[in-house]
Amino acid sequence: MMNNYRINPSEGMEFGLYSLGDHIMNPLTGSRISAQERINEFIEMSQLAEQAGIDVFSVGESHQTHFTSQAHTVILAAIAQATKKIKITSSSTVLSVLDPVRVYEDFATIDLISNGRAEIVAGRGSRVGTHQLFGVDLQDYEEIYEEKLELLKQINENEEVTWNGHFRPPLDRAKILPRPLHGSMPIWRAVGGPPASAIKAGSMGIPMMLTTLGGPAMNFRTSILAYRRMAEQNGFDPDSLPIATTSLFYVADTEKEALRGMYPHLNTGFEAIRGTGYPKQQFAQATDYRDALMVGSKEQIIEKILYQHELFGMQRFIAQIDFGGVPFDKIMKNIELIGNDIIPAIKKHTATK
Amino acid sequence: MKIVVLSGSIVGSKTKIAMEKTVDILKQSFPSHDIQLLDLAEYTIEFSDGRNYFEYEGDTKYITERVMAADAIIIGTPVFQASIPATLKNIFDLLPVNAFRDKVVSSVVTAGTQKHYLIVEQQLKPILSYMKAHIVPTFVFIEEKDFLRKEIVNDDVLFRLERLVEDTVLTVEAFEAIRKRKDEEYDF
Secondary structure, X not given: OOHHHOOOHHHOOEEEEEEOOEOOOEOOXXXXXXHHHHHHHHHHHHHHHHHOXXXXXXXXXXXXXXXXXXXXXXXXXXXXXXXXXXXXXXXXEEHHHXXXXXXXXXXXXXXXHOOOOEOEEEEOOOOHHHHHHOOOOHHHHHHHHHHHHHHHHHHHHOOEEEEOOOOOOOEEEEEOOOOOOOOOOOEEEEEOOOHHHHHHHXXXXXXXXXXXXXXXXXXXXXXXXXXXHHHHHOOOOHHHOOEEEEEEEEEEOXXXXXXXXXXXXXXXXXXXXXXXOOOHHHHHOOOOOOEOOEEEEHHXXXXXXXXXXXXXXXXXXXXXXXXXXXXXXXXXXXXXXHHHXXXXXXXXXXXXX | OEEEEEEOOOOOOHHHHHXXXXXXXXXXXXXXXXXXXXXXXXXXXXXXXXXXXXXXXXXXXXXXXXHHHOOEEEEXXXXXXXXXXXXXXXXXXXXXXXXXXXXXXXXXXXXXXXXXXXXXXXXXXXXXHHOOOEEOOOOEEEEHHHEOOOOEOOHHHHHHHHHHHHHHHHHHHHHHHHHHHHHHXXXX
């Protein structure tokens, strides 16, 4: 049913990793690695993820201080070259400030380099600076994204495109090349927590990647249900549309170790990017299986993911394990626990025979 | 303890006079604390456009960063058209969601007549609650008739300001103690 998106639900839920590409000091040492070291970390993480049996690896695009993934397609191309079988996607591509033709050319090329493993996750961007940098008027924030996403979808479905819109010059029987290995590739819509964007994704009949950064997981069910309902109302079969969810993630051998391991990074990362830290009281509640933030022992994480799978019925879960200057040995430890313990348990419970 | 005293209007004199008096009382009662008066009339602040507060420049960045770094904020506001002035609302709009979490906020209001007494309850406190402030329940209400030639002449107002200052500082200490006790339990 989900062949178009290269997803086979009978094999069980996919597990992925994503990085926002943040470049923040490690609060435990007070120092920051170089941009070059950080970029090499993304590539090495993707290789370790592949070895651990993780299905998907993704890097997001951001254009301000505290980030080093401005040229995320270039990093993804390096990852395509460094890996053999893991799926490669963005998390996300800020489509609003880019030309959909150029985005498609880049990702189709990554798809060819990677032998058919590339996907696009297209987002609106949530920071004003990116729009200013590229001279995109914030007054058009919503409309520009909708128009560009529709064009991107049209390019994916047709090799030759004739198109007219407001925010890009018209295309007259333009051939958009190269084509991906199998003619088209999966394109997802990045959706923040609230249902407004989920409704738009559903009505377009496009797969949805939903962020569930924290707080009660139950709250995000509203967006999932709204997405499916809108897809159905617009003539799409919701069962043919995959859903992915994402969360901040930190697993350790014990609950206590996980809490102590994650908090300084989470708090520092939030301070750097949002200007407010992560409340300790809220963090202390987060190991509960009902909270969406993925922190805990491997048993707790497995319980959380399976609970969310019951709530959301998603086909893919993507974990952010490197936010806020997490040192590489901790990242490696997380990947090891994910590969050895978490993925086997999740696949076993979500595969349909 | 960092205490910011914010005079929320760019016109008129009553709120500013009241906040200067508040600073005097603070400095006398709690000389060791870090006390700063921010009078919006002395700054040029941009309207909120959705950026993070620290991504602005100049006065806008300065004021919002000072407010975000404070443990307590004493807000002074006049009453304009049955509400707070737009200049003060703009400060709130510039700040992030939950900006006042773990901060104590108290208020001093100046008004032409006593008809405006409940404006703080109905217009200001709901905003502070939404932004997660620990609100000092009582506020000081000062009328036109309490001033004479740029000075507060009603002694009762001065007593009430002294109590507000004390309540503000003690509330910070109380919530700090609560937070410390909770943090000790967490072990992370």
